[in-house]
Amino acid sequence: MPGGRRRRTGHFLLLAAALLAGAAAVLSTAGLPTAPASGVAAVVVAMGGALMAYGTDALKKHKDRRELLPSVVRLDARGRLPLVRALDDPVVLGVHPAAVEHEGRHTRTPAFIVRAVMPRLLDALRRGRFVLLVGESTAGKSRAAYEAIRQLLPDHRLIEPVSRQAGQIAVDTAIDTPKCVVWLDDLERFLGEGGLTGQGISGILAVGGGGRYVVATMRAEEYAKFSGRTGPGAINPGREALRQGWDVLRLATRVEISRTWSKADLVAAERYRDDRRIEQALRHADRFGVAEYLAAGPYLLADWRDAWAPGSHPRGAALVRAATDARRVGIHRPLPLSVLVELHEPYLRDRGGPLLRPESLEDALRWAVTPLHATSSLLLPEVEDGYLAFDYLIDAVEKTPVPRKAFDVLIAFATPGEAMELGEIAWQWLRHDQAEAAFSAAQRAGLQDGMERRCDLLRDSDGASVALEFARRAAESLERTLGPHHSETLDARRMYAWEIGMEGDPGESLRLCTELLAETVQIFGEDHQRTLKARRAVANWTGQAGDAARAAVLYAELAADCAHLLGQDAQMTVNSRMEVAHWTGEAGDPAEAILLMEELLRTVTRSDGFAQDLIFSIQFRIADRLTRTERYAEALDRWELLAADATSQFGPLHNWTLDAREDLAQCVGQAGHAQRAVELLTEVLADAAQLDAPRSRSMLMLGRTLAHWVGEAGDPTQAVVRLEGLIAISAEEFGADDPTTLGLRLRRAHWVGKTAGPVIAIEELRRLLDHATETRGPNARVTRAIREELDVWTHGC
Numbered sequence: 001m002p003g004g005r006r007r008r009t010g011h012f013l014l015l016a017a018a019l020l021a022g023a024a025a026v027l028s029t030a031g032l033p034t035a036p037a038s039g040v041a042a043v044v045v046a047m048g049g050a051l052m053a054y055g056t057d058a059l060k061k062h063k064d065r066r067e068l069l070p071s072v073v074r075l076d077a078r079g080r081l082p083l084v085r086a087l088d089d090p091v092v093l094g095v096h097p098a099a100v101e102h103e104g105r106h107t108r109t110p111a112f113i114v115r116a117v118m119p120r121l122l123d124a125l126r127r128g129r130f131v132l133l134v135g136e137s138t139a140g141k142s143r144a145a146y147e148a149i150r151q152l153l154p155d156h157r158l159i160e161p162v163s164r165q166a167g168q169i170a171v172d173t174a175i176d177t178p179k180c181v182v183w184l185d186d187l188e189r190f191l192g193e194g195g196l197t198g199q200g201i202s203g204i205l206a207v208g209g210g211g212r213y214v215v216a217t218m219r220a221e222e223y224a225k226f227s228g229r230t231g232p233g234a235i236n237p238g239r240e241a242l243r244q245g246w247d248v249l250r251l252a253t254r255v256e257i258s259r260t261w262s263k264a265d266l267v268a269a270e271r272y273r274d275d276r277r278i279e280q281a282l283r284h285a286d287r288f289g290v291a292e293y294l295a296a297g298p299y300l301l302a303d304w305r306d307a308w309a310p311g312s313h314p315r316g317a318a319l320v321r322a323a324t325d326a327r328r329v330g331i332h333r334p335l336p337l338s339v340l341v342e343l344h345e346p347y348l349r350d351r352g353g354p355l356l357r358p359e360s361l362e363d364a365l366r367w368a369v370t371p372l373h374a375t376s377s378l379l380l381p382e383v384e385d386g387y388l389a390f391d392y393l394i395d396a397v398e399k400t401p402v403p404r405k406a407f408d409v410l411i412a413f414a415t416p417g418e419a420m421e422l423g424e425i426a427w428q429w430l431r432h433d434q435a436e437a438a439f440s441a442a443q444r445a446g447l448q449d450g451m452e453r454r455c456d457l458l459r460d461s462d463g464a465s466v467a468l469e470f471a472r473r474a475a476e477s478l479e480r481t482l483g484p485h486h487s488e489t490l491d492a493r494r495m496y497a498w499e500i501g502m503e504g505d506p507g508e509s510l511r512l513c514t515e516l517l518a519e520t521v522q523i524f525g526e527d528h529q530r531t532l533k534a535r536r537a538v539a540n541w542t543g544q545a546g547d548a549a550r551a552a553v554l555y556a557e558l559a560a561d562c563a564h565l566l567g568q569d570a571q572m573t574v575n576s577r578m579e580v581a582h583w584t585g586e587a588g589d590p591a592e593a594i595l596l597m598e599e600l601l602r603t604v605t606r607s608d609g610f611a612q613d614l615i616f617s618i619q620f621r622i623a624d625r626l627t628r629t630e631r632y633a634e635a636l637d638r639w640e641l642l643a644a645d646a647t648s649q650f651g652p653l654h655n656w657t658l659d660a661r662e663d664l665a666q667c668v669g670q671a672g673h674a675q676r677a678v679e680l681l682t683e684v685l686a687d688a689a690q691l692d693a694p695r696s697r698s699m700l701m702l703g704r705t706l707a708h709w710v711g712e713a714g715d716p717t718q719a720v721v722r723l724e725g726l727i728a729i730s731a732e733e734f735g736a737d738d739p740t741t742l743g744l745r746l747r748r749a750h751w752v753g754k755t756a757g758p759v760i761a762i763e764e765l766r767r768l769l770d771h772a773t774e775t776r777g778p779n780a781r782v783t784r785a786i787r788e789e790l791d792v793w794t795h796g797c
Contacts, residue, residue, distance in 0.1 A: 073161055073169070084150060084157075085155065087146075093185060094186065095146060096142075096295035096296075110275050110294060113265070113272060115261070115262075116262055116268075117144065118144065118147075118148070120255055125213065128252070129205055130205060130215075130216075130252045130253065131213075131214075131216070131252060131253050132217070132218060132255065133217045134223050134256055135219070135258060136220055136395050137394060137395050138289065138295040138392050139257050139259040139289060140291035141218075142217050145185075149213070149215055156180050156211070158181055159174050161182075164190050164192070164194055164196075168196075171203060175203055175204055175207055179212075181214070182213070184215070186332070187217060189333075191249075192242070193244075193415045193416055193417035197248065201214060202251060214252075219394070221394070242421070243571075246571070250567065259291075260285075261289055269290060277294055278290070300392060303378070304317055311357045313359060313367045314348060315358035315364035316367040318351070318358075319340060319368055320368055320393070321344070322343040323335055323389035325397075325402045329422060330418055331414060331418050343410070369381050377390065378390050399654070400651060401431075401653060407422070407426065407431070414441070415445075416445035419438045419441040420447060423435045423439040423457075427457060427460070429691055430655065436454060439451075439453045454470070459499070459502060463739065463740070464499065468496075468502070468503045471496040485519065490519065490520060491530070494513065497512035497537065498513075504780030505779060510541035510542060513541055516534055527565055529572075535558050538554065539554035543583045548587035549583075551583040555579040556576075562576055578621060581593045581600065581621065590628065590629045594625050597622045601622065616656070623642060627639075627666070630670075636667055639660065639664035640664060642663075643664050655698065662681065665705075665709070669712060674713040688702060694729075695733050697734075700730055704743075704747055707726070707751075710722060711754065723751065726744050737775040743782050746782070746786050749764040762790065765790040769790055
């Protein structure tokens with residue numbers, strides 16, 4: 001029985017306390033003194049009281065947890081944790097049901113077809129005791145996991161938490177249950193703020209005897225979010241909720257299961273053709289996975305899309321899309337009806353509103369939760385009085401931005417950890433106002449990452465000067481309230497030092513970061529993660545200040561220490577290795593840089609611990625270095641693959657997708673096809689216009705790139721015209737002294753020189769250099785770029 005040892009311990013402690021209390025009474029009766037000065041009696045009384053209190057407390061905690069169990073984990077009819085062998089309905093554990101034949105010959109789940117992945121799954125479960133099955137929705141993850149525990153662990157007790165908040169009680173129960181398996185279907189539901197932690201899972205696996213197991217499933221896209229997302233060529237500060245989730249994921253043995261079935265899988269399925277459902281699924285195996293077809297995913301998707309027709313179920317369709325988008329952007333909790341109703345309104349309005357003749361809310365909900373062909377429904381009513389979207393839809397719907405008003409509803413509903421994720425997504429859709437709102441909400445709730453991401457966002461949206469001022473005020477405020485050596489103050493001071501470098505003074509940034517590193521080591525020690533972050537800042541600004549070779553050495557040392565302290569697959573380890581390659585290239589050895597990144601790519605591709613978006617970042621670095629070294633044929637192959645992968649994974653309007661397509665066009669132009677580059681960039685700009693951010697820095701930079709290739713394609717006058725329009729927008733939005741405005745003026749001077757001659761270009765560049773030196777300083781990036789361009793034109797004369 002769970003908690004048996006703890007209960008027996010509590011009884012023993014109470015008995016011991018009673019005996020000691022009795023002994024004290026005997027001593028007192030015998031006339032011996034019981035005052036503290038007497039020693040023996042005082043010790044006896046104190047020990048008795050302490051043991052009595054401890055035993056009572058232990059029993060109370062155990063009793064409280066036992067009383068909570070029925071509401072937080074699954075129990076059998078007798079109120080006990082069920083045995084695995086007694087679980088004869090996989091649907092109860094999250095397996096999608098298949099259609100039931102009218103004549104009643106088949107159950108909700110067809111016979112299990114042993115797929116080629118099963119031997120690896122069983123072996124991983126025997127060896128590691130924590131297995132995570134990763135794949136697309138309806139790939140067959142839950143069914144494979146169910147069959148695995150039925151085969152290997154039939155006499156174990158099953159512990160299945162019903163919500164994220166139940167995670168800790170599930171952990172405590174597992175630790176107290178000698179033979180058990182913790183079942184975590186759709187693991188992302190139990191991760192993040194207030195959910196499972198790496199420490200908790202480690203506690204289960206560390207208990208002696210080895211009879212405790214953890215089996216989980218997760219969609220591949222969700223795994224990518226938690227595994228550590230980094231933008232192309234950049235390091236984003238860690239997000240605490242996702243980091244905590246990754247602390248859990250990295251403990252698991254990851255087993256991939258594909259939605260599409262292999263030849264061996266299809267051969268194994270042939271023997272079950274007498275089940276008409278399997279026979280039909282096999283006939284469609286060229287388009288759908290067998291498990292996907294059996295779960296009626298394609299039918300549900302078609303039913304939902306048909307429901308938008310006027311007079312059909314347009315309100316129901318809007319409710320389904322709203323719930324689907326909530327899960328798509330990282331909110332996997334059931335949505336209360338009030339939130340879902342508010343959330344669906346923009347979807348319904350955007351599709352036509354009253355013109356669709358929408359049904360009543362009651363009819364819409366009734367339609368959305370009704371199972372199709374006795375399988376899953378589009379909306380799944382949850383025990384927490386809310387609704388979840390059928391997970392098949394998350395992968396199937398178009399990856400377009402969530403309507404603005406709906407996104408506002410999600411920000412207001414989100415937990416702090418969810419708000420951080422929403423901020424990242426809004427940023428990638430160039431919605432800086434909504435990203436700011438989300439990060440601010442997270443910061444108000446106490447997440448330090450919210451402040452750091454607000455600073456990064458300000459730099460991207462309003463410029464380095466605004467970000468620097470934000471960082472300065474944050475550091476000063478925290479130093480006043482918490483003191484100069486508090487951990488949050490040190491983080492803010494490091495942020496301020498970083499922004500000084502981003503504003504154009506890498507030498508001063510290096511000096512401040514070096515001082516901070518010494519303080520951090522003194523306060524936290526050599527092995528603390530804050531120390532590792534401080535070392536990363538020193539390495540970065542060493543390179544930015546001009547010593548690329550030294551930066552490569554510092555990053556190599558950091559990578560080795562991170563691998564030792566955090567693991568080979570830790571985010572900081574991989575990022576440090578990427579930086580070693582980058583600074584090796586900057587130090588003059590681009591071939592070695594590419595080799596280092598190729599080796600890193602092979603490492604992460606072979607490992608179970610990395611997701612597609614991290615691989616995307618490394619491939620971006622490789623493609624960029626290949627382009628810079630004029631290996632255009634190889635670079636083009638990389639950019640085309642990146643653009644296709646980003647479109648598939650993140651959607652056509654995600655900033656990473658737009659970046660990859662822009663860089664592909666740049667490479668095409670550098671390879672000698674300027675007109676084709678213009679055509680590609682025109683398409684990118686037209687698609688980016690759908691983001692409704694025409695005056696953002698990202699759009700200005702994209703327009704600048706297009707103007708460059710218009711000039712290179714033989715029309716410098718049109719390039720000047722385009723740049724003048726961009727300069728007007730930039731000056732109005734960000735000011736005449738802003739680096740973006742100055743950079744656009746620099747490009748205009750270049751193309752003016754191509755049309756009016758070098759004398760005119762030199763005159764413009766000299767005036768621009770004086771302006772930049774006065775307003776930005778002589779060492780600012782844009783000032784240095786203007787000076788270099790002026791030298792080119794002067795030397796050319």
